[in-house]
Amino acid sequence: MTEYLNQGSKDTRSGFGEALLELGKQNPQVVALCADLTGSLKMEAFAKEFPDRFIQTGIAEANMIGIAAGLTIGGKIPFTGTFANFSTARVYDQIRQSVAYSNKNVKICASHAGLTLGEDGATHQNLEDIGMMKMLPNMTVINPCDFNQTKAATLAIASHPGPVYLRFGRPKWPNFTQAGQPFVIGKALLLNEGTDVSIFATGHMVWNALQACKILEEQGIRAEIIDIHTIKPLDEAAVLASVSKTGCVVTAEEHMRNGGLGDSVAQLLALRNPLPMEMVAVNDTFGESGKPEELLKKYGLDVPDIVSAALKVISRK
Amino acid sequence: MLSIEDLEQTASQVRRDIIRMVHGASSGHPGGPLGSADFLVALYFKIMKPDPLQFTMDGTGEDVFFLSNGHLSAGWYSVLAHYGYFGTDELATFRKLGSRLQGHPATAEGLPGIRMSSGSLGQGLSVAIGAAMAKKLNGDEHLVYCLMGDGELQEGQNWEAFMFAAGKNIDNLIAVVDYNGVQIDGPNEKVMPLGDLEAKFEAFGWNVLSMYGNDMTEVVDGLKKAQWFTGQGKPVMIIMTTHMGFGVDFMLDNHEWHGVFPNDEQTEKALGQIAETLGDY
Known part of the structure; x- marks a missing residue:
């Protein structure tokens, strides 16, 4: 990758x-x-x-x-x-x-x-x-x-x-994208090409998605990682092009499942190309005090959560 | 040069328009705009005198006005039309599907004269402060005016804005409270007493003036006096006493006419009490 x-x-x-x-x-x-x-x-x-x-x-x-x-x-x-x-x-x-x-x-x-x-x-x-x-x-x-x-x-x-x-x-x-990069509002960024699953991530979860991608690769799974920095307007063409290749979807975000990136992607796919989908997001609960990494783990936003969501959604294809 | 009598004649026509617009829409708010009609006419025709044919959103190089209590829309639209921002014929579309004259003022339809949507109360003064600060940053010496309702003062955001404007010396701003003493559910005193407004505004650090808002001479003089107080380090507040429903005897001081439209008979009766001076639309 x-x-x-x-x-x-x-x-x-x-x-x-x-x-x-x-x-x-x-x-x-x-x-x-x-x-x-x-x-x-x-x-x-x-x-x-x-x-x-x-x-x-x-x-x-x-x-x-x-x-x-x-x-x-x-x-x-x-x-x-x-x-x-x-x-x-x-x-x-x-x-x-x-x-x-x-x-x-x-x-x-x-x-x-x-x-x-x-x-x-x-x-x-x-x-x-x-x-x-x-x-x-x-x-x-x-x-x-x-x-x-x-x-x-x-x-x-x-x-x-x-x-x-x-x-x-x-x-x-982790700071991993290029310094001085051009930024086009509404244009998703393809970070890694893959054929088995599309992982659309936003914010801090993009780094976690890249880490999950490495683990998946070790298991012979080629994940496509796309950075959706603009949630609205959603880059619908990029989402549809990716899923037409991979046939299944994981979204990852540091946000409530209701109303987040996953919700936007699900709406698009339901209307245009319904496919198996899993969402890595907080599920209808408030957070609590703790260290960031502890909280991500407890609320299901850690790297292994993305890996297991990918494996699950691939099995549903 | 418009005389006081000219202004009074315009205000009379505005009052007729308000009744006819609200009746025509079978909805809207007649009481408030009837009370503030004299103020709005004086402000546009005698005090601000902006160029209606060169309306820009930025309002650079001219005084700008914000209506915080957006439910006074019927009166504002009528004043804007008579002042020349758009034709008075358009007043007939008030509150109807596809109209630029939305129930509450909106920028989305591109109606000249409107710079901010309002209606959800308590937000206008903050916006006016922002516009006043932009004028200062731009070296534009024109003033910003904001009309607020009295019941609206129950919204907490206003008090954030009062504190800010005084604390940051926003002295190119004239805020006016339309103090008619009533709101939807009844008199302010019963719903939520406002207390001693003059003392409160003074304690917040404003220059506070008062005037009676249903006498054209007093309104013009009061606004000129307020202008004189600008540029002295403090924001200026006018507590403007008015009568809700002014001009129509059965609406006068009656909170039940806040947001109720008159039926055909009531409309006829009301129009019989207000002179048609500039011609009905």
């Missing part, structure tokens, strides 16, 4: 922070807003370099989303930053009316998504955000897989008109 090397683990949120600083230098219309989590979101460098274009709202996320929507009226490109839970669940109606329905050019950037937030526990581990955001018309939903891809995605969304939800995480995580 294609070899992917960890160039040194880094947190995806730092990719966001680096890109935001670059955007500040490139485009005077870019402004950033944060609700008292500047350090956690890695927005300090932008705040220091561009104090006039950095808006600290305090712990008032609803107001932050409204201000961001208002800033677009005047041509600004606002990037809001807070945890995934406070970027979505806490402010859903503000996003719905003032951003999505009004089709404003707001970039909602959410860190600490999913179980890998870890020890803070279920109050902060949002596992529903992709579902909430993808249901909103006009909204683009992106979940990059590592530091380099998060940086590339952050740079790319600045020149994409319209609302975007960009989701990333807290922990250091």
Whole structure:
């Protein structure tokens, strides 16, 4: 299989922070807003370099989303930053009316998504955000897989008109995609060609899918690994092309099964090409405190879970 | 130069439009817009005077207005039409399938004059603050206005916005509370008392003015006074006392006319009390 090397683990949120600083230098219309989590979101460098274009709202996320929507009226490109839970669940109606329905050019950037937030526990581990955001018309939903891809995605969304939800995480995580990679919104990335099973993964789970791919290869199974960094709009052509070759599907995501990537892929396949499918995702439960790796294991998102899902779905062909 | 009498004549026609639009749609909110008609007419025709033929979403180089209590849409649409953003004929499509005049204001249909969807309450002031900050960043010295309902102040997001605007010196912003004292379920006092609004806004750090909103002279003077208070480091709040249903005796101060349309007989009676000044659409 294609070899992917960890160039040194880094947190995806730092990719966001680096890109935001670059955007500040490139485009005077870019402004950033944060609700008292500047350090956690890695927005300090932008705040220091561009104090006039950095808006600290305090712990008032609803107001932050409204201000961001208002800033677009005047041509600004606002990037809001807070945890995934406070970027979505806490402010859903503000996003719905003032951003999505009004089709404003707001970039909602959410860190600490999913179980890998870890020890803070279920109050902060949002596992529903992709579902909430993808249901909103006009909204683009992106979940990059590592530091380099998060940086590339952050740079790319600045020149994409319209609302975007960009989701990333807290922990250091293998950084294996190319630095300076081009990022095309809505274009899935084929990481490894295979013929026996298609594994569509998003976010941190892309690395786990690549590890599962190695294990499967040792068993003589050739898995096709596709990085779905853009959940909406889904790269339907890439999904359909892959499954027409492999005949079965596994999805992997750090999100609730309801409303996540698996749900989007299942909907597409049910309508266009029904095939055996397994979903590696959290199944209708809240998380809890623990180390990221412990949580991924307990909630069925670890490498062996992807391997067993692949073996199971192949047996159903 | 429009006289106070000219403005009053326009407001009278706006009130007729409101009754006819809500009656024509067999739905909508007559009470609130009847009370705020004088304010909206004064704001557009005398105070902001934006260019209706050069509407841009960004609103650069002109004053911009946000309606936070979007259920006052009938009155706003009528003012926008008479001001020249679109033809008054279109008022007949209010709340009907395929109309640009949605039940609550929306940007999706591309109606000139509308920059933000509103109706889910408590969000407009935050948006207005954002637009005011964009103006500051752009070196645009024009002002941002926002009308809010009084019942709407029960939404917590407003208080986040009040704190922010004062804390961050958003002094190119004039917010106006349409203080008619009633909301859907009854008087504010019974539903959820608002307390001493003036003291609350002052404690939050705003410059607070008050005016009676159903007297054109007082509205124009009040808005001019508010303009004078801008640029002094604090956001400006006008507590504008109005009467829900102003202009129609059986709707006056009656919360039951918040969101109920008049039947044929009531419509005829109401229109008999409001002079047709500019011609019905």
